[in-house]
Amino acid sequence: MTANMAATIPGQSARKYDLGFARWVYENIEGGDKLSMCMQCGVCSGSCPLGTEMDYGPRKLFMMVRAGMKDAVLKANTMYNCTSCYSCVVRCPRGVPVQYILQDLGRAAARMGYQEAKTTDNARFAKAFIWSTRKFGRTDERLFTFKYYLSFGLGEAIKKAMANMSIAIKLVKTKRMHLGMPHRIKGTKDLNAILAKAAEIEKREQGI
Amino acid sequence: MSDRKAGVYLCKGCGIGDAVDMDAIEQVAVSEMKAPLCRQHDALCSDEGLKVIQDDIDGGEINQAIIAACSHRVMTDRFQFNGTQVVRANLREQVIWCHPANDEDTQMLAADQVRMGIAQAAKFDTPQPWTEGDFNRRIMVVGGGVTGLSAAREASLTGHEVLLIERADSLGGWAAKWSRRLPHRPPYRDPQDNDLGALVSEVEGDSKITVMTGALVTRTEGMPGKFTVEITRGGAAVLETVGAIVVATGWRPYDANKLGHLGYGASPDVVTGVELEEMLANGGIRRKSDGQAPKTVAFVQCAGSRDPEHLPYCSSVCCGVSIKQALLLVRSDPDAMAYIVFDELRTPGTAEEFYRQAQEAGVVFIKGKVKSVGADLTVTVDDALLGEEVPMTGLDMVVLATGMVPNSTNPDAEAEADEFQEQLKADINPAVPIPSAGFANGGEGEEPQEGFPWPWKDKTPTGGSILNLQYRQGPHIPMLADGFSDSHYICFPYETRRTGIYTCGPVRRPMGMAESADDAAGAVLKAIQAIGNAAEGAAVHPRAGDLSFPKIGYDICTKCRRCTVECPFGAIDEEEDGKPVVNITRCRRCGTCMGACPVRTIGFDNYNVQMISDMISAVEIPDEFAEKPRILILACENDAYPALDMAGINRHQYSAYVRTIPVRCLGSVSMLWVSTAIERGYDGAMLLGCKSGDDYQCHFVKGSAIAKERMSKVGETLKSMMLEEDRVISEEVSIADSARVADLIDRFAGKIGELDANPFKGF
Amino acid sequence: MAPNSQTILVVGGGIAGISAAIEAAEAGADVVLLERSPTLGGRVAGLNRYFPKLCHPTCGLEINYQRIKKNKNIKLFTMAQVATVEGQAGNYKVTVKTTPRHVNAKCTACGACSEAATSEIPNPFNYGLDTVKAAYLPHEMAFPMRYVIDGSVVGTPEGDAIKSSCKYDAVDLEEKEKTFDLTVGAIIWATGWKPYDAARIEPYSYSESPDIITNVEMERLAAHNGPTKGQIVRPSDGEPARKVALIQCAGSRDTNHLPYCSAICCLGSLKHAAFVRQQYDDSQVDIYYIDIRAHDKLEAFYQKVKADSGIHFIKSKPGSIVVGEDGRPTVCGEDTLGRDIYANAYDIVVLATGMEPCSAREYRVPVEVEMDDYGFIVPKTGNGSGIFSAGVAQGPNDVSTSVQTATAAALRAIQAVRG
Missing domain, CATH: 3.50.50.60 (FAD/NAD(P)-binding domain)
Structure with a gap:
């Protein structure tokens, strides 16, 4: 799906409580069919370790889905702050798979080209992570961290790197960070083939 | 009873014999009180002890047993001797357990307990039940909706003939209009078939049930077992005799025309839940404007309910009903959308599953308050979770979930005379503020706050009475706030202030079909009890089985009407000249009439003014130099007296100067008893009764309130006798006040101790 | 077929069971009331006050206890529960199991045993928030007003001291679990709830x-x-x-x-x-x-x-x-x-x-009843049945509604036994 296709999803009207967007979520988002069970009790947001970092907690995001507030939902940083701790899923009194819904909403937003999906800290971090994985078959803490910093621009990257230098030194001392040539796994090619296959499956499932 | 032979039995068990000199007590009984027989025993409640008493009875030695042992509240079943009167004198809970052993004052108290018991026995007659004439066992059920139909059927299944009166031309009531009913059986997920038709057929085919449709009850007189009702049908009146009455007049929807702010009347597509229900039952939901099936429907909850401008209460069923209707809508049309706008979603109990079903079906629930509904069907919601006012547009239909108004009156009938309108006003305010800190510690806290009046308090139901009772106290069945004819007692939901007349279903409390049918069964059982007890001359709850009843000495009666006014149950009517007539099977035996009577000519065989006066007089009053004041306590037998017993069980110690007499209700307290006490030289008197006021706990409704009122006049009397007003006080004591009551007594005794001795001592 | 027994068995002595028993008895029925614990009152006896009047539950219990004391139609067994039920409406053979109280009917509630006791047990009445002597009165409003001796003192010197402290021969440390049989025409389950x-x-x-x-x-x-x-x-x-x-x-x-x-x-x-x-x-x-x-x-x-x-x-x-x-x-x-x-x-x-029905987890109802997924016993109406439910055994009800269901169950039980 492209950004253009996003326009075909209902919910573009300013009308509140336009059920179109909610229905789209029910039908297209993993776990979305359970979203209608939400009774807005707030236990998910209240259980979320990163709740304070989110634009909206999961509960409010779900309410906005129901209210048809598509843009606000897909622009939110909520989805990218989820650490998959599953507290919300375990505690939800209505069996709503909160974490799955958030993850898939985040993917949908990215696919639809919502910039927030690409510019949040978590998105940059994920990108750097996948770069390192693809390149070396593993995370190289030094390179992948710097790659992440670089997403803010060179000047900002150097600033961030300097600011975290003491941590880096400690990591090196305790052999948590490796200096010198990056280690690679043997079958990066195979790994990339697996990742490509996964992407293909995902696309097929999305019906694109 | 002319040939009384009273035996006094002194129990030495449970430490009584160790704490009190029982030989001295025996001397009091025999020498002073002239008891013909007195025996001591180590444990009267043991088989051997009981045998001692039984042998005396069998040998013709006694026909009254005065048992001085534990409280009458325990060993009640043991100390029962067929046909022999038993009087209990409490030496355990209220003497040795709350006063020091082998103490002069404890000894004097124990002796006085026995003196009072002997005095009581001397005026105690075994009540002969009133069973004059014929008692009818037929039950009249008023109202032919789901509640009334269920009541009729339940009564018939229990073997009673039934007269079923329905105002409309056919049976069924509102429930007959419903397409489907709320789920009341597992798995509680789907609307269930409306099986009312089957119930109507059962009733119509039941040979024990006589159905009268298009009929109104236009007059009711008589009493349980002997009600005469006038039923008017098509202009003609017939008289029928019934034994008891079940009122199942149900409800009516709140008038939506009063809900202009919710768009009713502005658009034909703003409808009430009842109107939607009729559509569902008649082919499906259609817009009134264009006959089209609506695609997007909003349900507005609490339309008129929980609204100080309209109905202050929650109508209980509307959340479930809207869920049902929304479910039926979205299930019948996959493209349809339903929104339910609610403030608090109330699906108690297993109805929570029904709520989940609606969510699963895609019904959207919005928490907020509807501010307005426009003619274009724009619903403006103050969305509580979004925190803003949101206009919902594009709706095809708006459904107002209007509430239930109880048919405690017949709105179509003419109102009764003005003098009876007062009866329609709630006598309690359910929103009376909760007493603030300090209350629990003995009423020393702040004055209660003003609070806010419950909005319905000053509104009265419109229309005429349901039964047109020919009672001195008016034609209506008493109702509480909000117009519901309910009981004020949590433990006793079928408590009624009109014995033999029981309300059930939504006229009592907002409720759905399943609960109404159950409630009907409960009310029928109470009606059956009322009939059975009436025929045996026995009282119903709370003095169930009591065979005594008030007798009026007409030669002395001044026709002052106090008894007829104050009877909490409307049991006493007046003849034209004001002569009071007790309708005995309406009477609940509280004795409020006895307390009201200024010439003390009302009494019961086993409870009367003279008996208690004699008990008061039997107490030995030490002279003023002894510095042993005496304080009379008249204690409500259900709460204050048990609280005193429990003070004993908990070994709370308090002044031994008090002499306690249990009374049926503070309402039965004759002011003569207080003046007798003062004249006899008591230094003070305390009346201990239940809570009065809005959350009253008095089991006889107003007894303790009436006693307070009467007490306000005692002060004047005391002043005229040159005595301090605060020698006589009235306190509210609950059954849980075992610690507090001891403290209250000590404080009062302390105050009395500061006053000079009553100058009437020894007069 | 005419029922064999016109007796109604009420299982559970909380507010629903008490109400069902009294209401049936005051309509003339013979009633056997069983309570598993040493005293009637159930959960409500442990409540401080009722909503909304903030009145004390013991007030209504006092009235009900007086009604029981004065009514010869009610037979009460405490520390008793139903073990088995056989038969059908009008003719149920019920085996009742009793657990030892170690105090017999001779008890005068004088309290000497409690004074003699030295060990303490968690106080069941206060949900274990405090302790009580091993010989104890369940509470001041206990009905029947009779002490209980905890099994832990049986066979100990303390037990012997307790026994010898009683002047009325009311302590029976030898008492064992017992069973007895009843024949009844109808049964009302009023087995109440447990806090979740x-x-x-x-x-x-x-x-x-x-x-x-x-x-x-x-x-x-x-x-x-x-x-x-x-x-x-x-x-x-x-x-x-x-x-x-x-x-x-x-x-x-x-x-x-x-x-x-x-x-x-x-x-x-x-x-x-x-x-x-x-x-x-x-x-x-x-x-x-x-x-x-x-x-x-x-x-x-x-x-x-x-x-x-x-x-x-x-x-x-x-x-x-x-x-x-x-x-x-x-x-x-x-x-x-x-x-x-x-x-x-x-x-x-x-x-x-919340309230969890005792019939959900606490015990198995020893007779076929219709039960929902939560363990509530679905109320029966109409002909043919002799088994009924009342109070929270039937659904999550408040006190008034429990009494309401109990009164209805009493009527239907009467219908069942009178055939």
């Missing part, structure tokens, strides 16, 4: 702090005859509990625990708010809720509690309750109306745990 086990709601840390209590424990804390004589204090240190959180739906309306709404907890908590506010002028009570379910006229009670400036309503199902560094329980969650993430510390936190 709060420890199962792990994020609420019930087991982590003595200051996190349940609503039934709050009743005992507020009761004049409770472990603190009615002082609402922190169980940890006995200091006044001036800042109190009440957590609604602790277990109820939750598919992980009790999927249904227990229907009484909102009103119970409104009452608890009143308890605290009555006791301490400067107190603050926060009620965390999803929906306040004050149905019908009980709305008035909600409104008047709401009018108190010291009581706040927070629409939120808390995520967790943690024990803070200072030992105070801290309630964490999201205020759904303000969307603030909060972490509020309290003196005590009261979990409004």
Whole structure:
């Protein structure tokens, strides 16, 4: 799906409580069919370790889905702050798979080209992570961290790197960070083939 | 009873014999009180002890047993001797357990307990039940909706003939209009078939049930077992005799025309839940404007309910009903959308599953308050979770979930005379503020706050009475706030202030079909009890089985009407000249009439003014130099007296100067008893009764309130006798006040101790 | 076929069972009432006050006990439960199992045994919040008014001392479990409920702090005859509990625990708010809720509690309750109306745990009944059946509704036995 296709999803009207967007979520988002069970009790947001970092907690995001507030939902940083701790899923009194819904909403937003999906800290971090994985078959803490910093621009990257230098030194001392040539796994090619296959499956499932 | 032979039995068990000199007590009984027989025993409640008493009875030695042992509240079943009167004198809970052993004052108290018991026995007659004439066992059920139909059927299944009166031309009531009913059986997920038709057929085919449709009850007189009702049908009146009455007049929807702010009347597509229900039952939901099936429907909850401008209460069923209707809508049309706008979603109990079903079906629930509904069907919601006012547009239909108004009156009938309108006003305010800190510690806290009046308090139901009772106290069945004819007692939901007349279903409390049918069964059982007890001359709850009843000495009666006014149950009517007539099977035996009577000519065989006066007089009053004041306590037998017993069980110690007499209700307290006490030289008197006021706990409704009122006049009397007003006080004591009551007594005794001795001592 | 027995068996001596028994008996039926514990009264006997009138349950119990004492149609067995049932409507053969009280009918309730006892056991009446002597009166309103001797002293010198302290030969340490048979025509199950086990709601840390209590424990804390004589204090240190959180739906309306709404907890908590506010002028009570379910006229009670400036309503199902560094329980969650993430510390936190029918987990109903997924016994109406349910055995009912269902069950049982 492209950004253009996003326009075909209902919910573009300013009308509140336009059920179109909610229905789209029910039908297209993993776990979305359970979203209608939400009774807005707030236990998910209240259980979320990163709740304070989110634009909206999961509960409010779900309410906005129901209210048809598509843009606000897909622009939110909520989805990218989820650490998959599953507290919300375990505690939800209505069996709503909160974490799955958030993850898939985040993917949908990215696919639809919502910039927030690409510019949040978590998105940059994920990108750097996948770069390192693809390149070396593993995370190289030094390179992948710097790659992440670089997403803010060179000047900002150097600033961030300097600011975290003491941590880096400690990591090196305790052999948590490796200096010198990056280690690679043997079958990066195979790994990339697996990742490509996964992407293909995902696309097929999305019906694109 | 002319040939009384009273035996006094002194129990030495449970430490009584160790704490009190029982030989001295025996001397009091025999020498002073002239008891013909007195025996001591180590444990009267043991088989051997009981045998001692039984042998005396069998040998013709006694026909009254005065048992001085534990409280009458325990060993009640043991100390029962067929046909022999038993009087209990409490030496355990209220003497040795709350006063020091082998103490002069404890000894004097124990002796006085026995003196009072002997005095009581001397005026105690075994009540002969009133069973004059014929008692009818037929039950009249008023109202032919789901509640009334269920009541009729339940009564018939229990073997009673039934007269079923329905105002409309056919049976069924509102429930007959419903397409489907709320789920009341597992798995509680789907609307269930409306099986009312089957119930109507059962009733119509039941040979024990006589159905009268298009009929109104236009007059009711008589009493349980002997009600005469006038039923008017098509202009003609017939008289029928019934034994008891079940009122199942149900409800009516709140008038939506009063809900202009919710768009009713502005658009034909703003409808009430009842109107939607009729559509569902008649082919499906259609817009009134264009006959089209609506695609997007909003349900507005609490339309008129929980609204100080309209109905202050929650109508209980509307959340479930809207869920049902929304479910039926979205299930019948996959493209349809339903929104339910609610403030608090109330699906108690297993109805929570029904709520989940609606969510699963895609019904959207919005928490907020509807501010307005426009003619274009724009619903403006103050969305509580979004925190803003949101206009919902594009709706095809708006459904107002209007509430239930109880048919405690017949709105179509003419109102009764003005003098009876007062009866329609709630006598309690359910929103009376909760007493603030300090209350629990003995009423020393702040004055209660003003609070806010419950909005319905000053509104009265419109229309005429349901039964047109020919009672001195008016034609209506008493109702509480909000117009519901309910009981004020949590433990006793079928408590009624009109014995033999029981309300059930939504006229009592907002409720759905399943609960109404159950409630009907409960009310029928109470009606059956009322009939059975009436025929045996026995009282119903709370003095169930009591065979005594008030007798009026007409030669002395001044026709002052106090008894007829104050009877909490409307049991006493007046003849034209004001002569009071007790309708005995309406009477609940509280004795409020006895307390009201200024010439003390009302009494019961086993409870009367003279008996208690004699008990008061039997107490030995030490002279003023002894510095042993005496304080009379008249204690409500259900709460204050048990609280005193429990003070004993908990070994709370308090002044031994008090002499306690249990009374049926503070309402039965004759002011003569207080003046007798003062004249006899008591230094003070305390009346201990239940809570009065809005959350009253008095089991006889107003007894303790009436006693307070009467007490306000005692002060004047005391002043005229040159005595301090605060020698006589009235306190509210609950059954849980075992610690507090001891403290209250000590404080009062302390105050009395500061006053000079009553100058009437020894007069 | 005419029924063989016209006796109605009522199983359970709580408010529903008591009411069913008395109402049937006062309509002339013969009734056998069984109660598993040593005294009648069930859960309501342990309540401090009822909503909305804030009156004491013992007041109504006193009336009911007087009605039982005066009614010859009722036979009462305490410490007795149904073991087996065979037969059909009009003719059930019921085997009843009794557990030893170690005190017989000769007991005068003089209390000498309790004075002789030296060991203490957790007090069942106060949900174990305090202890009681091993020879004890269940409480001051116990009916029958008779002591109980805990089995732990049997065969000990203490037991012998207790036995010899009794002047009335009422102590029977040899007493064993017994069974006896009854033939009855109809049975009313009024077996009531248990508070949902709060420890199962792990994020609420019930087991982590003595200051996190349940609503039934709050009743005992507020009761004049409770472990603190009615002082609402922190169980940890006995200091006044001036800042109190009440957590609604602790277990109820939750598919992980009790999927249904227990229907009484909102009103119970409104009452608890009143308890605290009555006791301490400067107190603050926060009620965390999803929906306040004050149905019908009980709305008035909600409104008047709401009018108190010291009581706040927070629409939120808390995520967790943690024990803070200072030992105070801290309630964490999201205020759904303000969307603030909060972490509020309290003196005590009261979990409004729901009602679980005893028939769900506690015991197996030894006869075929229609039961829903939650363990409630579905009420029967109409002809043909001799088995009925009342009170919370039937559904999550408040006291008035329980009495209502009990009265209805009594009528239907009478119909069954009279054929």
